Amino acid sequence: MIHGVVDQQNEVLARLSSLRQHQQGGTRSPHKPLLVLLALGQLSATGTSEISWATAATKLADLIRDYGPPSATQPAQSAAYPFTRLRSDGIWTLNADVPMDRVQPLAANAVVGRLEPLLEQALRDAGLAAAAARQLVESEFPPTIAPDVLMAVGLDPDAILGAADGYTARRRRRGSWPVAILEAWDRQCAFCGFDGQLGAATVGIEAAHVRWFTFGGPDAVDNGLALCSLHHKLFDRGVLGLGDDLRIIVSSRFTSRTTAGQSVYELHGRPLRPRPGTSLPAAAHVDWHTNEVFKGPGLTL
Ligand SMILES: [Zn+2]
Structure with missing residues (x-):
């Protein structure tokens, strides 16, 4: 060399x-x-x-x-x-x-x-x-x-x-985006309604991209959902998805043995409940999630 x-x-x-x-x-x-x-x-x-x-x-x-x-x-x-x-x-x-x-x-x-x-x-x-x-x-x-x-x-x-990062250049995030998403959804999980706070601060609720940021998903309100930490993870892993009508879909490949885990099944078919006036996820972003992330098919009831 x-x-x-x-x-x-x-x-x-x-x-x-x-x-x-x-x-x-x-x-x-x-x-x-x-x-x-x-x-x-x-x-x-x-x-x-x-x-x-x-x-x-x-x-x-x-x-x-x-x-x-x-x-x-x-x-x-x-x-x-x-x-x-x-x-x-x-x-x-x-x-x-x-x-x-x-x-x-x-x-x-x-x-x-x-x-x-x-x-x-x-x-x-x-x-x-x-x-x-x-x-x-x-x-x-x-x-x-x-x-x-x-x-x-x-x-x-x-x-x-956690390593110090001298190597890679990253696409810049808009710092205000997570705040805007949490506000747009009343600081509640869009799937289950969880709204935990510690003192005056929201806890366990995150701004989730529908189309992943790493795959061109914009920091836009119609590409975001406020989700509790659990449902954020399950959405990103493809356990949870959204149908064309923006109802929640649970993957038929997800299994659980306890009532706590099985509460995920109860989300199937539920509509999103946004604050009045909040932009719902855009169809193009939902389609991306369905094609690239969601582990279909969904449960059949
Ligand atoms: Zn939740």
Whole structure:
């Protein structure tokens, strides 16, 4: 390496951020970033980014199912796409020359993948690895979900999301937006009506984007809902959605065993209850959430 350490670090982050450019029109495609995050978790835990196909076929498939957009693709097939295709981005290698996308040759040859050696070497720097993980997770997921994804790949969310940030430039948020959303919804959860306060301050109620900020969702009143912390999380994970008539839909894939958890079912079919004059979520943003986030189909009553 002739150029300096900082150049090298920026080059690594730029190479990884190019994965994001495969997305168009707000379509989510977190498959490759999830594989790289899994490899970073592996590198941090074991000192090597090696992931066998057997591991990918379960762990990566689970990550894609749990944190990816709704999809009818078979789990092993959904893992085979990034496991083979990430090679063409020049950051992933396989120990056998197998065709793109096909599960059978991966299984038959017990193929093992790993980050490209020079890249892996650079990412042994814990600070750079943390910056890379942060960049990947924040470009794909909202803040409600990023910590869950990091934990799922074996990385420490506090260390990564709390790390001093000299690397990445971020799209600027409008600081006044959350306040405007909470006001527009009377500082209550738009789904359950929770309106907790501690003293004079609202507690446990957040401004939620319908179309995620990371996927072009604007800080606009017709792209926001005030939601309690629980329903914000469930909305961002696709447990809860909105129908064309703006009634709440509960995913039929959500299950719960206690009455506390099962109270979520009772939201199904409820209308939103905005303050008079509040702009309701725009159809385009609701459609994005339905297509990219909600784990349909909804419950049938
Ligand atoms: Zn709520």
